[in-house]
Amino acid sequence: MFESRNKTDLIIEVWEKLDCESVGAEELLAIEQAVLGQFGKSAVDSPMVVARLLADEGAVLRHSEIMLLYVERHSDRPYEPAFRNVLNISNLDTTLASIKRLENLRRKFLSENDKEGMRLVRETGQQGRKEALELADSNRLEAAGRLKNAEIAEWLTLWMQSPEMFETWVALRQASADFKNKFSAPHSD
Numbered sequence: 001m002f003e004s005r006n007k008t009d010l011i012i013e014v015w016e017k018l019d020c021e022s023v024g025a026e027e028l029l030a031i032e033q034a035v036l037g038q039f040g041k042s043a044v045d046s047p048m049v050v051a052r053l054l055a056d057e058g059a060v061l062r063h064s065e066i067m068l069l070y071v072e073r074h075s076d077r078p079y080e081p082a083f084r085n086v087l088n089i090s091n092l093d094t095t096l097a098s099i100k101r102l103e104n105l106r107r108k109f110l111s112e113n114d115k116e117g118m119r120l121v122r123e124t125g126q127q128g129r130k131e132a133l134e135l136a137d138s139n140r141l142e143a144a145g146r147l148k149n150a151e152i153a154e155w156l157t158l159w160m161q162s163p164e165m166f167e168t169w170v171a172l173r174q175a176s177a178d179f180k181n182k183f184s185a186p187h188s189d
Contacts, residue, residue: 007035007043008053015054023054024062025069046070079120087128092183095152096170098128099159106163122160129156147182 004010014034018027028047035044047069051061086101088094102121109117132153136146155173159166173179 002034002038004038007039007045010035010038011050011053012057015057015059022060022062023051024065026065028066028069047073079117082117083120083124087124089128089132089149089152089156092148092151095128095155099125099155099166099170103159103163103166125156125160129153129160132156151179151183 002010002013004013011031011034014031015023015027018030020027025047028050031050032044032047047066051059051066055061082105086105087098089098102125106118106121108114109121132149135141135149136153138146138149141149155166155170158169162169
C-alpha cells in the first residue's frame with residue numbers, strides 16, 4: 001500500500017496521499033494508523049512531533065485541533081508527572097533519595113486508598129530492583145560496580161518487603177562495618 005521504507009518518508013507519503021491543504025487531528029490520526037501498521041506501536045510519535053515534521057514540509061497546521069489531540073492523549077495518564085524521573089539507581093545516594101520519593105508516593109496513595117497508584121509504586125520499585133540485579137550480574141561492570149548494584153537491589157527488595165522498617169534498617173546498614181568496608185572511598189559509587 002505504501003512504498004516508504006522509513007517512518008519519516010511514510011509520514012510524508014501518507015500526508016501527500018491525503019491531498020489536504022491543512023493538517024489537523026483527522027489527518028494526524030490517519031498518519032498514526034499508517035505508521036502503526038507499518039512499524040508498530042513504538043514507532044508512533046506524538047501528534048506534536050508529526051505536526052512539526054509536516055510543517056517543515058510546508059503543511060498548514062490547524063493548531064487548535066492538534067493541541068486538543070495532544071491534551072486528550074496526556075490527560076489519560078494522571079500518574080505520569082508523579083513518576084517521571086522518580087527512580088535513579090546510578091549510585092547509592094541517588095538510590096536512597098529515590099526510595100524516599102517512592103515511599104512518599106506509597107504513603108500518599110495508601111492514605112487515599114489509591115490502588116492504581118500503589119501498583120505503580122510497587123512496579124517502579126520492582127523495575128529498579130530488576131535493573132540493579134541485571135547490572136550486578138553484568139560482566140561489563142567492574143567488581144565495585146557489581147557490588148554497588150547488588151546493594152541497590154537489596155535496598156529496593158527490603159523497602160518493598162517492609163517499607164515501614166526501611167529507613168531504620170538502611171541507617172543501621174550504612175553504619176555497619178561491612179557497608180563501610182565495601183563502600184568507603186575511593187570506590188563508593
